[in-house]
Amino acid sequence: GEDVEQSLFLSVREGDSSVINCTYTDSSSTYLYWYKQEPGAGLQLLTYIFSNMDMKQDQRLTVLLNKKDKHLSLRIADTQTGDSAIYFCAESYSSASKIIFGSGTRLSIRP
């Protein structure tokens, strides 16, 4: 069945890079997402990548996809206190299907 796994916690120093990792089981996943949940709020789409890509960069964010290993990562450069949040990895088979979410990784920033 479909499953998305990620570690629950990550702590990084302000100004360092954060790397959040995710593995998924469904090799037919077409869309892979990173959602961000700030305290007291719902999730917001941060970025996404199609399965035919292996990298996507958007300002401080870099998404890497290894389809062979079914591994997705999100790198946040120059991590700031405003990046403190829970980050959810998610996947879907098509633009018309359900999205399966991982358990979320809580990113905390230390001074």
Added chain:
Amino acid sequence: DADVTQTPRNRITKTGKRIMLECSQTKGHDRMYWYRQDPGLGLRLIYYSFDVKDINKGEISDGYSVSRQAQAKFSLSLESAIPNQTALYFCATSDPSGGSYNEQFFGPGTRLTVL
């Protein structure tokens, strides 16, 4: 104004009570979803609806029911609340025709506590 709203934002109730959580959206999306969030478990899908006449069970529908009263409204009911339904509940919408990547838009959440 928020595009996806949920009421109430917080609710404390007792075991055995019937509870309804409401979700409204102004995005004009056909698809709506109910999730629950528990620490360490992420988001789990309870029910979803692809249009007004369509209702589908998610992975954890037992103990819940839904009603899609209109395109803009999707409500979640707990017929007889129990303590392990204490969680944060999110409504979400999506419109796959509007973009190629099926973004979901989330409401602010309802924190439900069942005593």
